[in-house]
Amino acid sequence: MQPQTGMKGHEVGGSWPPDNEVLALTTEGGRQxxxxxxLKTVISKALAERSALPPYADLCELHGALLQHIQALMPLATKQIDGMWRGSVEWYQRRSKLDTIPHEMAQGLGAGLQSAAWRVKTLGYTCRWLLEVSGLLNSAEAGGS
Structure with a gap:
């Protein structure tokens, strides 16, 4: 009997993702x-130093990809931060940053090419921070060893 496969060819029901993928919690309590x-590729593209601004269409594509990644990382980063001691300076700094992210996501790209490039770069930094805080890098390194 052939195993059932879902999107990206992963087996449905209990299979582990490939080594370069880690399961993250969703807001509904499931895992994706x-x-x-x-994710690292998208972050690198967003944070790349350029001598000229990229086309607006490229920025729109990067913006959409960053928003999807941020939405996937937010629940796991929230869980990690909520597990910290609430009286610490580190908890306060991380929680404050986390609380600003929905506003950052809602801003959109702005009216011009310069503002769009700046907002994509800002979301790139946010996505990188979420990846670091979420603990997924440690999970990926442990699983890939």
């Missing part, structure tokens, strides 16, 4: 795979 390598 997060492609760490794909």
């Amino acid at each position: 795979p997060v492609d760490i390598d794909g």
Whole structure:
């Protein structure tokens, strides 16, 4: 009997994702795979230093990809931060940053090319921070060893 496969060819029901993917919690309490390598690629593109601004269409594509990754990482980062001691300076700093992210996501790209490039770069930094705080990098390194 052939195993059932879902999106991206993963077996449905209890199979582990490939080594470059880690399961992240969703807001509904389920789990979804997060492609760490794909996430790092999107972050690198967003944070790349350029001598000229990229086309607006490229920025729109990066913006959409960053928003999807941020939405996937938010529940796991929230869980990690909520597990910290609430009286610590580190908890306060992380919680404050986490609380600003929905506002950052709602801003959109702005009216011009310069503002769009700046907002994509800002979301790239936010996505990188979420990846670091979420603990997925440690999980991916442990699972890939």
